[in-house]
Amino acid sequence: MIHGKVRRAQFVTPFGPGAMQVLSDGTSVITAGLDHWFPHTSTLDQEEFRIHEWRLERHLGVQALYTPPDYRKRDYRDPDKPNTRMSVPVLRFPAWSFCPRCRSLTPHPLNELERPRCTDQSCPRPNATWAPYLAQVPFVALCERGHLQDFPWVEWVHKAVNPQCRRPKLKLRTAGGGTLASQRVECDTCKAHRSLERITSVEQASNDQGQDTTYLTAHLEEDAEFICRGAAPWLGEADGAETCGQPLRGSLRGASNVYYALVKSSIFIPQTSSTAVDPDLLAALEDPIIARVRSIARDYLPEGATLRAADLRRAARTNAFRLNAFDDAQLDAGLALLEDPAQQPPVPSPDSETTAAVDPAPFRYEEYARLRDALDSPELVVRVPQRPYKADIAHLVPRIRLVEKLRETRVLWGFNRIFAESHTTHAATRMALLRRTAPEDGIAWLPAYTVLGEGIYLELNRERLADWETNPLVDQRLRPMARRFQHVADERHLNRRDVSPRLVLLHTLAHLLINQLTLECGYSSASLRERLYVSPGTHGMNGLLIYTAAGDAEGTLGGLVRMGEPGRFEGVIKNAIDNARWCSSDPVCIGSPGQGPDSCNLAACHSCALLPETACEEFNRFLDRGLVTGMLKDPDLGFFTSLD
Incomplete structure (x- = not known):
């Protein structure tokens, strides 16, 4: 029986429905859709796994959120005990395997329960009763719409969309090199052979529209396209219900672009105050x-x-x-x-002169409005410091709140393949990839998990921020970064972003504070996270939350809130700004025209401002120390230049 152990949170990311993983016995499996996560049995109590997060349910258009089920042994003294022997189903994928000895390629069902052995009679084996275990092939094929299938071995080696070889007997051989050109598939029946060179390549199509295609689609057979057939093996549809029409791309099954989880997170706020x-x-x-x-x-x-x-x-x-x-x-x-x-009372809105069209982040604004003032509820406790902060800090950061308790919920609502973001497909289509059929009870739900933590919320001076944003030097410095990201967004199908001075300033400040808190507070940088509240306009959002939400006791010890108290947090801010004035990689770092992921950073590197990607909302993009501390030639460029 194929089985393994995975943490429950990992079924939200990175091993949600449609994602592949390798179990401890070496078997590659794909997580099945949501249809059979909670089988309807007499002992099922699904409400035990319910997560109540009214904002996410409303935002995603579902009726419920559930944590993935955990496995519990059956108590034979209490046979009616609910929720025992539950597990998340997986399927064996890729279905094709090869023998390490004779190199024979054979397909197996997705629901194969045991590790298959080689059945080729010509396979050399130590004795007559022992046959080697088969190894799954390292290659798959996928499309941008989220479909996934086995690599078309039979079609590829015969160079035909509909091969005429009646009984193909395939073998996967290697020439010993580390490239795709050294991998070769052969058919012993008709003696056809072909290397796997360029199966992962993309090329420009020759049609009038000039749309990108792939080498696998355009050259599997000359003068005929081999397009995606809409396969979804995690839903039990190995062949696909209908043709997708998108180009197919070959890929290593362990490549990072095979699965991008789409996760939405929320800080719980009371339903009414x-x-x-x-x-x-x-x-x-x-x-x-x-x-x-x-x-x-x-x-x-x-x-x-x-x-x-x-x-x-x-x-x-x-x-x-x-x-x-x-x-x-x-x-x-x-x-x-x-x-x-x-x-329900209406959600607090910005000042009257700010309209909804000006604020592009209404979902975040609900949190922003609640975190700005004191609040005491079972899931969220925000406290106003009892003493004022020092005048020089209070002038730049007039609003600081201590979040003594918070609950973050993270929900998987879909996934992408090939590109991390996709602006060409509707969100409902991505959500539909998680299940094969609608639930019988009509209650649409998504997998989620919660973590508890604490944090520090701070907000910049609105008037000073508005004056700083009008500085022509600020816009001039950020213009190359914005152009580079627009180019990257077009090339990699990313959603467009407004790379504004406010975003870069708050984002860089959050990174500097997290790095400083790891030194003074004792938390690891991976256990601290940022949450940015940014929207344009004088009365738009301009806050950030630094919080712990690592899913263990470390997030509830109170150390982070203690560092936010008056008398301590002033030193954290000043030390973070002072340390940012000079980086150990300067003058290379401070004078860089573009570095980091996609060259979308200016003065920011691993020695000064980068964080683990789990702690950053923007994948370590849009960072610049120059906008925080200023430059040697342009000291007025920095928002915190006046802070001694």
């Missing part, structure tokens, strides 16, 4: 256990009915004691506020 209802009551109703009971009770209500206090107490059963402090009238008022979207 209305003062018309007792905050303690709202906290009790939003408690994870009671929220789960509300969800279950809502499913059993008649159509059009609303959840009432009596229904909630009856559904809570042994957990009803959590509501004993409130009478039915209070519970009805709280439920009316939480269960009826029409009763």
